[in-house]
Amino acid sequence: MDIATVNTLPYEEFVDTFGNVVERCPLIAAAVWPRRPFQDFIVLEEAIGDFIDSLPDAGQEGLLRCLPDLAGRELQNGTLSRESHEEQSAAGIDALNSADAARMARLNEEYKQRFEFPFVICARMNDKASIFNRLSERCRNERAAERARAINEVKKICHLRIQHLMHTK
């Protein structure tokens, strides 16, 4: 798909295509659609980033709560989105041994108790070891700093999802 094609899409088709570049938040693609024509995919990505930044703090935290835990209930019961499933698989998070699975569950709970949103990391830019390291470290952040960090990870995930759509659609 090229950007010229994207720029011709009515909003329904635009949201069908880009509605999950931010997990479970088609509102975000729908919000940036009027900013077309986009010069290229980077400009589209920046429009999405700017929109996320324009959300109130409660909205940014709401966005984060739409993402699944790593190796969490959605992976276990098969309800992950296709994109999330591929990302968790790429980092080896879908095949943890029982000790790692228990450790991940414990750290996820600790993180959520502290921040009231799930731990978010761009799994495709990490592996199992670095994910455990970042999760342990970030549990010690302050809430505002950690919200900003998590939103930055959402933007990395969004970047890779757009790149994938660009090359496959």
Place this chain on the structure above:
Amino acid sequence: MDIATVNTLPYEEFVDTFGNVVERCPLIAAAVWPRRPFQDFIVLEEAIGDFIDSLPDAGQEGLLRCLPDLAGRELQNGTLSRESHEEQSAAGIDALNSADAARMARLNEEYKQRFEFPFVICARMNDKASIFNRLSERCRNERAAERARAINEVKKICHLRIQHLMHTK
């Protein structure tokens, strides 16, 4: 379900339950979850309304673009959410004769050309005749006024969806 039960839900279950009270926008339920305990369902509804009001204009329009057309492609291809399908059925919009269907399609297009978001109305508080009347009238509004009007209809739909969950879950 009573409000005391709602107030005990972790965010995952809260979003499972209330994630579609605003169509395809789980971010919104997820954003208001930290405001628990809610005194009653009206307070929950007000928290959702306040959050919607706090969104930038682009976000409010993005929200509107997550709603389906009345008698549109989602009804035809069977991809409406359960809630939307029940609402369109209740107003008789799922069984238009061919003349009404053509008129609805034409008016929906005219509306979307003008406003760049779909015509939204609380179908359960209307019937076929009043929906056609409001659609014809509202096509003549200014964009900002019409956005506010449409958001107000979203809040009415949200109210009835919460009432329904309260009585059935």
